Amino acid sequence: MKKYDVILVGAGIVGLATAYKLMKEKPETKLCIIEKEDIIAKHQTGNNSGVIHSGIYYKPGSLKALNCRRGYEMMLKFCDENEIKYEICGKLISAITEDDVKRLDELKQRGEENGLTGLKILSKSEAKESEPYMECIKALYVPQTGIIDYKQVSKKMLDFILSKGVELKLNKKLEKLIDGNKNVTIITNSGEYETKVFVSCAGLHSDRIVKMLNKKQDVRIIPFRGEYFLLKEEKRYLVKNLIYPVPNPNFPFLGVHFTRMITGEVEAGPNAVLALKREGYNKSDFNLRDMKDTFTWKGFYNVIWKYWQTGVYEYYRSIMKYEFVNSLQRLIPEISSKDLEPGGSGVRAQACDRNGNLIDDFLFSESANVINVLNAPSPAATSSLSIGLTISEKIIQRLENN
Ligand SMILES: Cc1cc2nc3c(=O)[nH]c(=O)nc-3n(C[C@H](O)[C@H](O)[C@H](O)COP(=O)(O)OP(=O)(O)OC[C@H]3O[C@@H](n4cnc5c(N)ncnc54)[C@H](O)[C@@H]3O)c2cc1C
Incomplete structure (x- = not known):
């Protein structure tokens, strides 16, 4: 069985930033990244809005506030060093x-x-x-708010870590974990490996990794699909930069907004609806295992109890385009339905506890050999290098004690 110092699951921006920071700090580390898809950044990282968040929204002292502010500076420095295009447009x-x-x-x-x-x-x-x-x-x-393409950022991080000899194994799905005394055994759909330290940055599947370690599960991922429209090219003049509403303080979503993307397109949205498939980007997508995991979670019913009115409205707005246009018109009255064309969608991994609390802050779970990123929703792309630095320090500590 092949052995490594560190195995990291998940080649989204959080996993790649962790690998990047680790290889900067300790380039001799024998690191392997396992990713179930055939490309990196296929899920949340590749389907996000591309905003460099300023850190204005988050509770002072929270992990989101601290990592967003530190990650913001680190992201701009990384982009300057690697000639990645971004724009601080406010x-x-x-x-x-x-x-x-x-x-x-x-x-x-x-x-x-x-x-x-x-x-x-x-x-x-x-x-x-x-x-x-x-x-x-x-x-x-x-x-301070800016725009960027996080797929490009991920690709540059990957180039660096591959140049340091890191192995990236695509099309490999982690299926089982055995946490031994000194080592963790990793069982995938095609091969077994052993590692001194195991790190999981599995985004929409982070709760399932915790379950593999037989830990009592206190948190489950509830997937929410964000559905977007694009302004037609001839209407892009209506939005110069980024226009947001004042967010509802009781809800961890920012509300329907307009984002000028680094490509020049203008995105309008999202509707945030419950997704029946964790990686389901279309309205008709569903997956029985994902549905079972949502509908058998007590916390889900508590979420419905607390937020049913918002939930019903978001569904209604998802089906009725005119209602979506009404929401947009609150910000830009001149917009009409014919100015919009279908845009993309992204599924957000929202951690939820048994009591139906939507966990707002970043959340990690750890043991002697394992570090698991359990909740890394927005602004985790902005914050990725800061989160990566924290995790890489934890890894180095564990390797030194191993
Ligand atoms: C619609 C939307 C808009 C957003 N906009 C912004 C924004 O503008 N700015 C911002 O800062 N943040 C934004 N975010 C949040 C940000 O995109 C995410 O927080 C961030 O991308 C999370 O990165 P990640 O690496 O944790 O997860 P992901 O990018 O989802 O990566 C996780 C990876 O783990 C892999 N994986 C999972 N399970 C396994 C397994 N068993 N075996 C092998 N591989 C596995 C997956 O295939 C995936 O590649 C947005 C999110 C969404 C959904």
Whole structure:
């Protein structure tokens, strides 16, 4: 059986950033990455909105706040060093109601507590100078927000780690794990391996890795599909950069927004609906195992109990395009249904506990030989190098104690 110092499962941006940081710090490490797909970054990383998040939204002191702020700086440095195109274009958060205006002030304060500078509340006429078609009473300008292609970032990370002799095994699915005293045995659909340290960055399947280790499962991944439209090319002028609503503080999604992508396209969305398949990008996709895992989880019913009204509305809006257009018109009244064409979709891995709490912060589970990234939703792409640095430090510590 082939032996490694470290085996890492999952070649999304969190796994690749971890490998990148590890090989920078300890290039002699014998590292193997196992990925079930035939390419890297096929799931959350390859289907996200490509925003470099500023860190304004997250609770001060949370892992999201700390890693987003540190990861932001690390991401820009990585892109500069590797000639990856990005743009710090800033974004506007639009307050449409008086309630929103109050929350805008709170958001600004939160951003400042997280270390952001240059945040500015704009009057309607000031906001119109940047986004002439946007509706608002007031708006918050966030200068740090940027746009990027995270697939390109992932590819550059991969180039570096392959140059350091890391093995990438594609089309290999982790099926079983045996956590021994000194080593972990990895059983895949085609081969068995042994490693001193095992790391899992499995995104939509992170809870299943925990289950493989026979740990009592307190968290399950509930997949939510984000469905997007694109503005037709001749209507892209309606959005200069990024336009977001004031988010609902009780819900871990940002609400329907507009994002100018690094490709020049303008994305509008998402509808966030329960996905019946963890990697199901179409409305009709379903998978019996994934459905069973969702519908047999007590926490799921608690989520429904808490959020059923929002859930029903999101489904309604997913089916009824005019309702989706209504949501967009709150931000840009000039938009009409004929300005939109179908865009892509992405499935978000949302961890949920038994009580139906949607876990907002990043979450890791660890034992002597194992590190598992259990919840890494947005802004984990922005934060990836910071998360990767933390995990690589944990790996090095374990290797030294092994
Ligand atoms: C619609 C959407 C928009 C988003 N927008 C943004 C944004 O603008 N900015 C931002 O910072 N973040 C954004 N995010 C969040 C960000 O994309 C994710 O947090 C990040 O990509 C997570 O990376 P990951 O490596 O953990 O997961 P993934 O990219 O999902 O990678 C996990 C990998 O593990 C592999 N895997 C799983 N199980 C196994 C197994 N048993 N064996 C082998 N391989 C396995 C999978 O095939 C996959 O390749 C968005 C997310 C979504 C869904």
